[in-house]
Amino acid sequence: MAAEIPGVFESSLQDFVKKSKVLVVGAGGIGCEILKNLVLTGFSDIEIIDLDTIDVSNLNRQFLFQKQHVGKSKAVVARESALKFNPSVSIKAYHASIISPDFGVSFFKQFQVVLNALDNRAARNHVNRMCLAADIPLLESGTAGYEGQVELIKKGMTKCYECDLKTASKTYPGCTIRNTPSEPIHCIVWAKHLFNQLFGEDDPDEDVSPDTADPEASGKAGDTALNTEANDTGNVIRVSTRTWAQSCNYDPQKLFDKLFHDDIKYLLSMSNLWKTRRPPTPLVSTELPDAAAGSSKEEDSGLKDQRCWSIAECYTVFANSCKQLREQFALLKEGDHLVWDKDDKYAMDFVAACANIRAHIFGITQNSRFQIKSMAGNIIPAIATTNAVIAGLVVLHALRILENKLETCVPVYLRLKPNHKGHVIVPEKVFESPNPKCYVCSAKREVIVKIDIERMTVKQFEEIVLKKALNMHAPDVTLDGQGVVLISSEEGETTSNNAKTLKELGLQDGSVIVADDFLQDYELRISIVHKAYVKDQPEYEVIAAAEDLVPKPIQEEEKKNGSKNEDDNVMQVDLENETNDVRKRKSDSDEIPTKKAKVDNQDNGYADDIIVL
Amino acid sequence: MVEGNRIELTEDEAELYDRQIRLWGLESQKRLRAAKVLVIGMSGLGAEVTKNIVLAGVKSLTMMDGSVATKEDLCSQFFIPHSELGKNRAEASVERAQQLNPMVEVKAVPHYPEKFADEPDFYTKFDIVCATRLDLPTYLKINTICRNANVKFFCADVFGTFGYHFSDLQNHEYAEEETKQIAKPVLSSHTPNKRAKMEKEAVKVTVKKTDKFVPLQAVVDMDWKNEENKKKLNEMDSSFILSMILLSFRSKQKRDPSPATREEDIKLLQSIRDEFLTDKSVPLEKVPDECFRTVFAEVSPSCAVVGGVLAQEIIKVVSQKGAPHNNLFLFNPLSSCGTVVSLGNIPSQNSKQEPVDLIDLDDD
Numbered sequence: 020m021a022a023e024i025p026g027v028f029e030s031s032l033q034d035f036v037k038k039s040k041v042l043v044v045g046a047g048g049i050g051c052e053i054l055k056n057l058v059l060t061g062f063s064d065i066e067i068i069d070l071d072t073i074d075v076s077n078l079n080r081q082f083l084f085q086k087q088h089v090g091k092s093k094a095v096v097a098r099e100s101a102l103k104f105n106p107s108v109s110i111k112a113y114h115a116s117i118i119s120p121d122f123g124v125s126f127f128k129q130f131q132v133v134l135n136a137l138d139n140r141a142a143r144n145h146v147n148r149m150c151l152a153a154d155i156p157l158l159e160s161g162t163a164g165y166e167g168q169v170e171l172i173k174k175g176m177t178k179c180y181e182c183d184l185k186t187a188s189k190t191y192p193g194c195t196i197r198n199t200p201s202e203p204i205h206c207i208v209w210a211k212h213l214f215n216q217l218f219g220e221d222d223p224d225e226d227v228s229p230d231t232a233d234p235e236a237s238g239k240a241g242d243t244a245l246n247t248e249a250n251d252t253g254n255v256i257r258v259s260t261r262t263w264a265q266s267c268n269y270d271p272q273k274l275f276d277k278l279f280h281d282d283i284k285y286l287l288s289m290s291n292l293w294k295t296r297r298p299p300t301p302l303v304s305t306e307l308p309d310a311a312a313g314s315s316k317e318e319d320s321g322l323k324d325q326r327c328w329s330i331a332e333c334y335t336v337f338a339n340s341c342k343q344l345r346e347q348f349a350l351l352k353e354g355d356h357l358v359w360d361k362d363d364k365y366a367m368d369f370v371a372a373c374a375n376i377r378a379h380i381f382g383i384t385q386n387s388r389f390q391i392k393s394m395a396g397n398i399i400p401a402i403a404t405t406n407a408v409i410a411g412l413v414v415l416h417a418l419r420i421l422e423n424k425l426e427t428c429v430p431v432y433l434r435l436k437p438n439h440k441g442h443v444i445v446p447e448k449v450f451e452s453p454n455p456k457c458y459v460c461s462a463k464r465e466v467i468v469k470i471d472i473e474r475m476t477v478k479q480f481e482e483i484v485l486k487k488a489l490n491m492h493a494p495d496v497t498l499d500g501q502g503v504v505l506i507s508s509e510e511g512e513t514t515s516n517n518a519k520t521l522k523e524l525g526l527q528d529g530s531v532i533v534a535d536d537f538l539q540d541y542e543l544r545i546s547i548v549h550k551a552y553v554k555d556q557p558e559y560e561v562i563a564a565a566e567d568l569v570p571k572p573i574q575e576e577e578k579k580n581g582s583k584n585e586d587d588n589v590m591q592v593d594l595e596n597e598t599n600d601v602r603k604r605k606s607d608s609d610e611i612p613t614k615k616a617k618v619d620n621q622d623n624g625y626a627d628d629i630i631v632l
Numbered sequence: 633m634v635e636g637n638r639i640e641l642t643e644d645e646a647e648l649y650d651r652q653i654r655l656w657g658l659e660s661q662k663r664l665r666a667a668k669v670l671v672i673g674m675s676g677l678g679a680e681v682t683k684n685i686v687l688a689g690v691k692s693l694t695m696m697d698g699s700v701a702t703k704e705d706l707c708s709q710f711f712i713p714h715s716e717l718g719k720n721r722a723e724a725s726v727e728r729a730q731q732l733n734p735m736v737e738v739k740a741v742p743h744y745p746e747k748f749a750d751e752p753d754f755y756t757k758f759d760i761v762c763a764t765r766l767d768l769p770t771y772l773k774i775n776t777i778c779r780n781a782n783v784k785f786f787c788a789d790v791f792g793t794f795g796y797h798f799s800d801l802q803n804h805e806y807a808e809e810e811t812k813q814i815a816k817p818v819l820s821s822h823t824p825n826k827r828a829k830m831e832k833e834a835v836k837v838t839v840k841k842t843d844k845f846v847p848l849q850a851v852v853d854m855d856w857k858n859e860e861n862k863k864k865l866n867e868m869d870s871s872f873i874l875s876m877i878l879l880s881f882r883s884k885q886k887r888d889p890s891p892a893t894r895e896e897d898i899k900l901l902q903s904i905r906d907e908f909l910t911d912k913s914v915p916l917e918k919v920p921d922e923c924f925r926t927v928f929a930e931v932s933p934s935c936a937v938v939g940g941v942l943a944q945e946i947i948k949v950v951s952q953k954g955a956p957h958n959n960l961f962l963f964n965p966l967s968s969c970g971t972v973v974s975l976g977n978i979p980s981q982n983s984k985q986e987p988v989d990l991i992d993l994d995d996d
């Protein structure tokens with residue numbers, strides 16, 4: 020324990036280390052490494068919190084855990100293992116979510132510094148607000164593959180975690196998913212939607228049947244197919260996919276014939292779609308090709324996960340997983356549903372098989388289950404070495420914070436390759452100052468929200484806009500200056516409002532509401548702009564500042580990604596952000612001045628987010 | 633270099649190594665699992681490298697150290713239980729190192745490397761030798777033995793919060809992914825008769841490269857009076873000179889600076905600096921006194937940084953994927969900067985590119 024041996028550190032630092040109290044949020048890859056460094060450095064009062072339990076795939080890097088710990092609490096086991104490094108330190112472990120009234124502003128105020136080692140944006144946003152409210156320095160960190168970053172967040176001195184709006188989830192146009200897939204990811208998204216249609220949460224935006232309202236399909240050619248069957252929502256009228264599947268008891272052959280033969284035939288009849296595209300080939304379940312696509316690659320591995328399956332094999336996996344999922348589903352309470360999980364064998368089997376069968380039908384490259392799992396589960400691979408380097412940098416920064424040398428805690432990036440100066444660990448030259456329009460850390464906390472006030476209910480507004488998009492925990496909402504309470508965090512007080520639309524409660528275009536979150540000690544003014552809902556478009560839009568209401572040219576990022584301005588007909592794909600996501604990364608600190616200018620020119624300055632699929 | 637990559641991974645291995653296979657591919661994992669690594673010097677840095685390499689899943693990891701564990705080791709050596717202070721460092725580390733990954737053979741050799749000075753065969757058994765916490769003459773000797781035995785050599789140290797690692801990989805062959813712009817006809821079933829339109833497309837291609845490295849002796853022999861080298865020395869991160877000063881201290885005093893004699897040792901270090909820099913007419917401010925206040929023991933977070941970078945280099949070299957640092961990595965905790973510099977007249981005909989041999993290269 021460095022601080023217990025006089026002379027290792029300057030005596031002032033030695034004192035600070037011994038007396039300080041620190042909080043580690045997250046006991047995953049970075050969290051385990053940070054905890055080790057803290058204990059060995061001589062920190063003697065540490066608290067660590069994690070909601071998660073240990074999985075086998077953690078063991079290659081979360082070195083405080085071993086096979087016998089699988090299934091146990093990460094925080095609890097991390098504490099036990101770290102105590103072996105120094106049995107005399109005090110470590111308090113919480114198997115809990117940091118987003119909880121148990122951890123309010125006064126909880127955060129106990130610590131000299133908070134070290135984030137999180138794997139998701141919602142918790143990062145929350146801890147950001149808690150540390151701003153408690154005015155405690157926060158060290159934020161993240162890794163993705165070989166790269167990672169550390170940065171200090173300090174109220175009034177640096178940018179906060181939410182100063183830049185983050186890139187929204189990657190989205191795909193609805194009709195690409197339902198009618199005209201051209202890439203493996205389109206088939207994977209479709210397969211996940213199919214899972215939800217059959218076994219999961221029913222979401223009308225995740226329909227998997229042919230979309231007859233596809234603007235491309237209109238014209239004479241589609242008429243025969245369209246004639247009587249389509250309604251104005253574009254979905255073919257029939258019983259829901261699930262009801263139909265249940266009525267035939269999830270018979271794999273019947274499901275297969277409907278999904279991969281009948282629906283495909285139907286798509287073929289929308290002949291406008293196939294004028295410039297390769298038309299899909301309907302499959303007959305009794306005549307499936309037995310050879311794997313590109314089987315020359317096959318001998319690469321004997322692992323079934325790594326191989327590309329033949330369509331006949333896909334059918335076997337599909338049939339078996341249908342059976343298993345049907346049984347899982349049958350065990351649930353009435354009205355309950357399965358939740359797709361990449362680590363659930365049959366849920367993953369189902370998606371891999373369906374995605375590959377659909378890919379085959381559309382002449383799209385097929386992938387191994389292993390590859391599909393990466394894309395479907397949005398796995399950002401994390402490794403021990405990167406986590407170790409980043410956690411080391413975090414604790415070195417923490418030492419400087421204790422010495423009150425905050426100005427030396429510049430953001431630091433770990434790069435895969437040296438930059439032109441030979442740097443692989445790259446410190447920024449300067450801090451970026453807080454965004455004066457930030458709706459979280461600026462003095463003027465305001466946003467504009469565009470929604471359909473005649474359609475959106477109070478409950479939807481609370482769940483989708485306030486909690487999901489604006490990351491509030493339990494807001495109290497009033498209509499500005501009128502004392503009307505829309506939402507109360509006291510249970511039951513405003514239940515009668517839940518089902519009403521915002522308009523019914525007196526909101527108009529231009530109304531201003533005030534949302535106050537007690538836990539986060541955070542109040543936000545929200546200007547409502549009414550915008551009629553359009554099918555397949557997002558239900559809401561959050562705009563940070565009034566001038567951003569003016570339409571801007573398409574962002575660079577979109578051009579690069581080749582989404583070619585395919586109108587706004589987008590479909591949400593859940594980004595799970597499995598591991599520690601690198602929030603943003605400057606490729607080279609020396610380029611800061613130009614980068615900054617570039618960022619400022621863009622809509623919200625979030626184009627440097629990395630999305631790893 | 634590492635053979636045996638035709639052996640398939642088991643389902644258990646695939647499950648345990650799932651995330652890293654997603655990053656570096658199945659072929660790299662197979663190479664890793666055939667690799668035999670020797671780590672010399674089981675202090676904090678040795679423990680960090682060992683942890684990362686054992687977690688990655690090599691065939692075997694051997695820890696060599698002739699000394700006993702002291703209280704100072706508790707600043708960063710997390711393998712040694714408090715009850716084992718006074719016991720041999722390598723032997724005291726085996727149990728916890730093994731717990732990290734039961735699939736790796738973890739061994740201890742409770743000796744100083746001098747014991748094997750006349751047994752070069754000892755080193756031939758390894759693919760990688762990573763030496764830490766030795767004096768410069770011993771590094772040079774082991775480097776020579778490794779060169780002769782065609783074994784990849786690394787040496788590294790952490791001094792307080794500063795650190796470095798050096799690599800001599802001799803001739804190192806590896807595959808690297810590059811993005812190339814190629815012209816490609818745009819296929820369209822709709823316009824079969826028209827001439828296919830050409831479109832630029834970014835394609836990732838794997839190229840095979842060979843990099844040449846120099847022995848540590850070439851760095852030691854550098855003539856700092858030579859104008860070009862002198863310029864380099866002036867521009868280089870001060871942690872290079874600091875490392876030279878600390879290695880010199882180690883050779884002269886037969887020990888590292890000690891927390892117990894902190895102020896005296898700082899004075900000794902300053903005098904070595906003054907001599908070293910005056911001789912090369914470099915201003916003394918290049919290595920400010922402030923640096924010497926943080927060179928005691930091996931501080932855990934810096935072991936994590938240097939040990940993490942070094943272990944990733946070893947993984948890169950074993951899997952023959954990606955360009956390794958050629959040839960010195962320096963970590964300066966005062967500026968949070970990690971720099972790669974090339975010293976010792978590395979042959980300029982570096983990175984000989986060859987066409988891709990499809991069978992030879994992994995593309996996953």
Ligand SMILES: [Zn+2]
Nearest residue numbers: 179182457460
């Ligand atoms: Zn902010």
